[in-house]
Amino acid sequence: MSEKAxxxxxxxxxxxxxxxxxxxxxxxxxxxxxxxxxxxxxxSGPRDATIVCRLRDETFGLVWDEETGWRVxxxxxxxxxxRTQLADPRYVGVDVLLDPQELARRVAADATGPRxxxxxxxxxxxxxxxxxxxxxx
Numbered sequence: 001m002s003e004k005a006x007x008x009x010x011x012x013x014x015x016x017x018x019x020x021x022x023x024x025x026x027x028x029x030x031x032x033x034x035x036x037x038x039x040x041x042x043x044s045g046p047r048d049a050t051i052v053c054r055l056r057d058e059t060f061g062l063v064w065d066e067e068t069g070w071r072v073x074x075x076x077x078x079x080x081x082x083r084t085q086l087a088d089p090r091y092v093g094v095d096v097l098l099d100p101q102e103l104a105r106r107v108a109a110d111a112t113g114p115r116x117x118x119x120x121x122x123x124x125x126x127x128x129x130x131x132x133x134x135x136x137x
Contacts, residue, residue, distance in 0.1 A: 005036035007049065008080075015041045017129055021136040022049045022064065024100040029053060031101075032108035040080035046121035050084040055108070061086050062107065066121050066128065069093030072107055091115050097135065 010016040026036045035054040042048045048065035061075035063084050070092040078084030090112035
């Protein structure tokens, strides 16, 4: 895995808070034969992040957001500062902060389900941020 696959520091500390969590996800993917190509932190409202990956000669995107957790689909477009577009997104998580190792296993096994909203990004953002800090910072 190249260092460019890890997300860079974001100038907005509210977005950069998620960099350790997204970095852990990037580092777990190769354990399941998934090659991370790039990752970045995206816009707010809700805050989200993208990991572009390759598996079996296909390029796909993993997108995380603070309301629905992880989804996977064919990568269409995206870059830092612009919302990522996926074709045929499928939802991966059973929790908004799915353990990175479990994420990698579920993506490799194509274990997906329907869209589920775990929280609203307007509800208790300080509490959610504290949960992220406690687990990943």
